[in-house]
Amino acid sequence: MTKYEKEIYHIITASMEHLTAEQIYTALKRKYPKVVIATVYNNLNKLWKAGMVHKVTVENMPDRYDRTVKHDHLVCSKCGKLADISFEDLTASLRRQMGGDFLYYDLKVFYLCPECRHQERSQEDISKQQ
Ligand SMILES: [Zn+2]
Ligand SMILES: [Zn+2]
CATH class of the missing domain: 1.10.10.10 (Winged helix-like DNA-binding domain superfamily/Winged helix DNA-binding domain)
Incomplete structure (x- = not known):
């Protein structure tokens, strides 16, 4: 290196x-x-x-x-921030369904991160007050 x-x-x-x-x-x-x-x-x-x-x-x-x-990711669909998350290892289940081997899998779960959720909520409050 x-x-x-x-x-x-x-x-x-x-x-x-x-x-x-x-x-x-x-x-x-x-x-x-x-x-x-x-x-x-x-x-x-x-x-x-x-x-x-x-x-x-x-x-x-x-x-x-x-x-x-090895870990997977939560992705905020609003700001794009990543958080680590671990799923159960799906290797065996995937192999069984495919009837063979694969290179790797890459899972992403999309959500709204706490900050973005908070922001949306406060925007809702503002619109309610108007
Ligand atoms: Zn976010
Ligand atoms: Zn990560």
Whole structure:
């Protein structure tokens, strides 16, 4: 691993957040002020291809990078925030239904996160008062 690969890998695995390339770039810049964002993208791609990091793709949102420990995600359909969640391992059940093996599965559950729910509720209150 190159110096930057190591640093980026560390930033992702040490974080409980789901960081975008931009956020990783900001974190990396604190230590290496001269780093450019293309370096971050290149190294993220390398780490992802090597299976070292997990990429979470949600429509209309920037990709986010995550630890590879098996877990699933709750996605806020309003602000796009991710939260970790663990389902029962579906591997055996899926294999049985497919009658064979598969590469991986990636589950996302869409909801409104507590903040967005709160916001919607207060907007409702305002409209009731009008
Ligand atoms: Zn939200
Ligand atoms: Zn996660």
